[in-house]
Amino acid sequence: MKKAIFTLAIGDNPMYKAAIETFHKYGERVGADVIISDSLHYKLHVNNKKFDASPAWSEKLYIAEILKEYDRVLYLDADMLITPWAEDIFENYPLLDTIYMFNEGAYKDRSAQAEQINKVLGDVHWPKEQEKMVYFNSGMILVSKETGLFNDNSAEEMQKICNEVKFYDQTFINYLIRRDNIKNVSVDKSFNRMPLLGNDDYKAASFIHYAGRGYREKVPMRDMKYIIDYCDIYKDQLSQSEVLEYKQQAWHWYMLKQQRKTKLPIPLLSAVFGLFHPQHKY
Known part of the structure; x- marks a missing residue:
């Protein structure tokens, strides 16, 4: 079975460099190739500053192209840090007809985004668990060919919503899961450890996600906090000069x-x- 780890990293941000290093180390351990997009394959016109959206978010569509060559793809945002003790997500979540993501809807109400995209692309049903709408974070996606994700969609659909829907890329993926009846399972928080869960013990996770402001506390910038944590977590593998x-x-x-x-x-x-x-x- 061919497995790939995919990310988008444009520019010289040292956080991206460190992230990709952790992806390569993990890929060697779990037998997955690392694929990096350093330019965009889809050109969206994003002009609604209210949602602070980026055209780069459309690059998740490229997963469909990678799945023409690979059986499974683990997509990770470039602000994700894989720790040396990370478990093998491919082994932990083996079903090929199922998409695996982290349900942030258990912690944040994203019903407004569901309403926004339903208004543009048509109504779908959004299930709830314990009275909270299920809504997956797209910073980590484990997907296989069999799920059919992105089979029946286009960049044109993303263009329709990118100025109308907050978090347009991940809201679109959530929408497709509902519209196309794709089997889905929420991963353990260790595989997408987000700041919305608090700062306690976050370094013990398999995949640490520095979304939003990250874990910066008194550090002036999220990217800098990422590097501080990276150098601490990988201190046994990095030289003093590195x-x-x-x-x-x-x-x-x-x-x-x-x-x-x-x-x-x-x-x-x-x-x-x-x-x-x-x-x-x-």
Whole structure:
């Protein structure tokens, strides 16, 4: 059986570099190839700033192309960190006719998104568990050919909803699961450990998802917190020079973000922000 781990990573964000390293290490352990999209295959016109949406979210459609060559695909967002102790998700969830995702609807009410997409593409039934609507997070998707996901859809449908529906990509996937009667199972939280579950013991998970603000606490940027955690979790596998390089890159990435906001030179910004975050300045 051919297995693939798929992600989208465009640009030089050090978080993406570290994430891909963890994907490769995991792929070697579970016998899966790693496939990275570094450019978009689908061009959506996203212009509704209210939902803070990105055209890049459409890249999940490319799963259908990968499934022409592979039997199973594990899609992961590039803000996911796979830990060295991660369990084999392919073994834990073996059914080929079933899509596996994490039910964030048990923790967040996403009924507004269901109403939005029903209004555009037509009504489907959204089931509930314990009085809460089932709604899967699309940061982690385990899918096989047999599910038929993305068989009867198009980028045109995504274009219809991308300016009308919040979280348009994952809401679309949830919609397809309902519309096309795809069997589905919610994975254990360890395979998509999200900040909405709190910060306690999150590093014990198999897949840590730094969605939204991540686990930043007093760290000034989510991407920087990711690198800090990566260097800690993989401290036995990284040299001191590698750790230093990652932390320097993370600080520089933070400075680039500040430069885009202020238009001030990076050396000045580094000196000023270093006064507020001396423990993170490299």
